[in-house]
Amino acid sequence: MADLWSGAIWPVLLITLQILAIVLPLLLAVAYLTYAERKVIGAMQLRQGPMTVGPYGLLQPLADGLKLFLKETVVPTGANRIVFVLAPMVTFILALIGWAVIPFGDGLVLADINVGILYLFAISSLGVYGIIMAGWASNSRYAFLGALRSSAQMVSYEIAIGLIIVNVLITAGSLNLSDIVRAQGEHGWYMIWHFPMFMIFIVSILAETNRHPFDMPEDESSLVTGYNVEYSAMTFALFFLGEYANMILMSAIATILFLGGWLAPFDIFPLNLVPGPIWFILKICLMLFVFIWARATLPRYRYDQLMRLGWKVLLPFSLVWVVVTSGFLVAFDLLPK
Amino acid sequence: MTVELFIFYVFAVVTVASAVMVVAARNPVHSVLFLILSFFNTAGLFVLIGAEFLAMMLVVVYVGAVAVLFMFVVMMLDVNFVQLRQGFMQYMSIGAVVGIILMIELIMVVGTWVLGEEGEVLAGPGTVPLASNTELLGNVLYTDYVYLFQTAGLILLVAIIGAISLTLRQRPGIRRQDIGRQVHRRPSETVELRKVRSGSGV
Numbered sequence: 001m002a003d004l005w006s007g008a009i010w011p012v013l014l015i016t017l018q019i020l021a022i023v024l025p026l027l028l029a030v031a032y033l034t035y036a037e038r039k040v041i042g043a044m045q046l047r048q049g050p051m052t053v054g055p056y057g058l059l060q061p062l063a064d065g066l067k068l069f070l071k072e073t074v075v076p077t078g079a080n081r082i083v084f085v086l087a088p089m090v091t092f093i094l095a096l097i098g099w100a101v102i103p104f105g106d107g108l109v110l111a112d113i114n115v116g117i118l119y120l121f122a123i124s125s126l127g128v129y130g131i132i133m134a135g136w137a138s139n140s141r142y143a144f145l146g147a148l149r150s151s152a153q154m155v156s157y158e159i160a161i162g163l164i165i166v167n168v169l170i171t172a173g174s175l176n177l178s179d180i181v182r183a184q185g186e187h188g189w190y191m192i193w194h195f196p197m198f199m200i201f202i203v204s205i206l207a208e209t210n211r212h213p214f215d216m217p218e219d220e221s222s223l224v225t226g227y228n229v230e231y232s233a234m235t236f237a238l239f240f241l242g243e244y245a246n247m248i249l250m251s252a253i254a255t256i257l258f259l260g261g262w263l264a265p266f267d268i269f270p271l272n273l274v275p276g277p278i279w280f281i282l283k284i285c286l287m288l289f290v291f292i293w294a295r296a297t298l299p300r301y302r303y304d305q306l307m308r309l310g311w312k313v314l315l316p317f318s319l320v321w322v323v324v325t326s327g328f329l330v331a332f333d334l335l336p337k
Numbered sequence: 338m339t340v341e342l343f344i345f346y347v348f349a350v351v352t353v354a355s356a357v358m359v360v361a362a363r364n365p366v367h368s369v370l371f372l373i374l375s376f377f378n379t380a381g382l383f384v385l386i387g388a389e390f391l392a393m394m395l396v397v398v399y400v401g402a403v404a405v406l407f408m409f410v411v412m413m414l415d416v417n418f419v420q421l422r423q424g425f426m427q428y429m430s431i432g433a434v435v436g437i438i439l440m441i442e443l444i445m446v447v448g449t450w451v452l453g454e455e456g457e458v459l460a461g462p463g464t465v466p467l468a469s470n471t472e473l474l475g476n477v478l479y480t481d482y483v484y485l486f487q488t489a490g491l492i493l494l495v496a497i498i499g500a501i502s503l504t505l506r507q508r509p510g511i512r513r514q515d516i517g518r519q520v521h522r523r524p525s526e527t528v529e530l531r532k533v534r535s536g537s538g539v
Contacts, residue, residue, distance in 0.1 A: 008340055083370070114469045118393035125401030129373070132405070136366060136412050148409070155405055175471055308516070 018110055022099050030244045031061035037292045044296040068240075071233035076139060079230065083137035088231065088238035091130030095245035098123040102252050103178045105262045105276035116177040117165055120253055124161070124208060127246060128154045131210075131227045134239070138230040146226025149216045149303060156310040157207040163318035164197045164204070167325050168257045173336025181261030183336070191258040197321055198258045200314050202290060205250040207310065209243065212295035216303055251287035252280075259283045345385055352378040365411045369404060376400045390471040 035050065035057070042049030050057030075081055101116040103109040113119060128151045135147020168190055169175060172183035184190055191198045207214040218226035228239045255261060260283075262276030301309070329335045351374065358371040376399045383392035478486050533539055 011340075080364075080366075083366070113389060115389045115393050115471060118390070118397065122393050122396035122401060125397055128401075128405055129408075132408055132412070133370070144412075151405055151409065155402065158401070175469075304514070 015110075022110060023096060026096070026099060026245060026248065027241070029248060030241050031065065033244050033248065033288060034064070034240075035061045036288070037295070040289065040292045041296045044293075065237070068233055068237040073233040073235055074230075076230050078139035080137040080139070083133050084230075085235065087130050087134035087137060088235045088242070090133060091127065091242035092238040092245070094123055094126050094130065095242040095249060098249045099252075101177060102249075103181060103256070103261060104280055106178070106182075108262075108277060109178060112176065112178060115175045117169065117175050117180065117257075120177075120249075121158075121162060121165060124246075124250070124253075125154075125158050127208070130239075130242065134231070135227040138227075140230050142224045142229045143227050146216075146218060146223045146229070149223075150210055150227060153207055153210070153214065153216055153306060153310075156307060157204045157314075160200060160204045160310060160314040160318050161208065163315070163322055164194075164201050165257070166322055167194055167197050167318070170322075170326055170329065171336070177256050177261075181256055181263060184260045185263050189258065189260040189263075191260075194258065194321070194325070197318060198254075200318055201254055201258065202287075203309075204314065205254060206291065206294060207306070209246045209250055209291075211243075211247065211291055213298035213301050214306055215300060216306060247288060247291055248284060251284045251291070254287050255280060255283040259287075341385065345382070348378045348381040348385065351375075352382065365414065366408070369407050369411050372407070373400055373404050376404065388470060390469075390474055 038060075039049040039057075050060040053059045053063045075084055098120055100111045101109065101113055101119050103112070131150045131154075132147050135143045135145075135150075138144070168180060171187070171190060171193065172180040174180060174183065187193065206212070210216070210218065216226075218228065223229070228236060231239060262280045264271040264274060264276075264279055266272075355371040355375040355378065359368045359375065362368045362371055376395060380392040380395045380400075383389070383395065531539060
């Protein structure tokens with residue numbers, strides 16, 4: 001009995017508690033990210049944003065969630081029921097499981113696997129399925145067009161992201177996310193060494209999460225809202241939560257790859273007293289602000305321009321940067337051992 | 338029964354079952370979805386035997402890219418199921434012959450499989466791997482098999498160029514966007530400020 005407890009039950013219980021410790025704050029963060037987005041965009045447009053529910057509108061996300069929860073889930077008659085219900089679940093689950101390998105601090109990580117960055121890349125490349133499945137299963141022209149646009153867009157920008165990751169990998173010499181952050185502690189943040197890559201990465205994650213100015217899949221003016229047009233109530237809420245959780249995940253990846261993860265900006269007295277996870281969260285907030293800022297500022301891209309940017313500008317440039325980086329590292333004998 | 342064994346059987350059963358469903362499903366889109374499930378569980382099996390690099394590559398390449406393209410094509414197919422079933426008996430004999438030959442070949446390969454001495458040493462108990470399998474794979478690929486690896490890359494490049502040249506067509510009379518020309522436009526060339534008197538045109 002004791003063997004069963006220590007061999008099977010306790011590890012399962014422990015991992016469940018650890019997963020809850022990541023997922024619950026994440027869901028809260030997603031809820032308040034929507035609030036932050038409305039407040040920030042409100043401020044940029046000289047409005048107040050939500051102010052009615054609770055002090056300064058702080059309870060607005062909870063009210064929105066409750067509203068979506070109480071509404072009726074409508075499944076269109078011609079829809080493929082199973083795939084239709086499966087699609088939002090896939091989107092939401094994929095947005096959550098990426099967090100398994102994210103290091104919040106030195107050693108503060110659920111699964112410290114050797115191929116962490118490949119795992120994240122794989123998870124983000126799967127995100128397209130939720131959207132394709134939704135678009136196809138809805139049996140609606142708008143949803144289908146949105147899904148087609150979105151999948152082409154996400155597949156295109158993944159390639160640029162892959163090459164950017166290669167740049168970071170050859171500089172850090174490891175696929176382990178914690179090692180990548182530690183390497184930045186020694187070399188300085190990769191935001192400095194790979195500044196153009198950092199910029200391209202921001203553009204690519206905007207496209208990868210289908211956010212403005214690349215929100216083709218839900219182009220309101222031409223596609224109503226694209227792939228999720230037939231969804232209502234909780235199925236819609238899962239898409240919504242998935243999109244915002246993905247934004248936070250992508251910000252976390254950008255933080256780890258370029259902004260030094262949990263490290264303080266300078267290793268000097270008052271700054272290095274602040275615990276690592278706080279720095280990590282602050283940097284994620286900074287990246288999220290960029291997401292919202294872009295939404296408030298930039299007009300939507302035209303679809304052919306979006307494709308041109310991905311394939312003819314970002315992809316060749318990051319490929320050339322791989323050659324430059326590896327050439328530099330080999331020439332000055334700086335390759336990580 | 339250990340937890341690993343239990344997980345292995347879960348992955349294995351789902352892999353085989355979804356592989357069967359790929360063939361058995363009536364809707365082609367469902368087939369592709371089952372194919373993806375099968376890939377995914379195979380990746381899980383790879384992780385269980387400690388080949389995490391191969392597992393991630395399987396997900397990135399096959400699930401993330403190849404299956405998306407399958408999905409694209411299959412979703413836009415206008416399949417007529419009645420017509421599809423008409424030739425079934427006619428083609429069944431050929432299909433059966435191909436299937437039997439493949440099966441015999443597989444049995445021959447698996448039956449004569451002998452683990453090399455090196456493999457036994459590596460798989461033996463108590464051996465500590467020298468490095469992560471990403472590093473070991475890289476070492477083998479870029480030293481012993483570098484020419485084969487580069488040749489494979491070249492073949493892929495040829496395939497890419499072939500696919501592009503097949504789909505590239507230049508039709509006359511189409512107005513295309515020339516980004517360079519747009520960027521080089523200056524306000525002085527394109528915008529003109531005029532004072533127009535009321536009641537008369539420009």
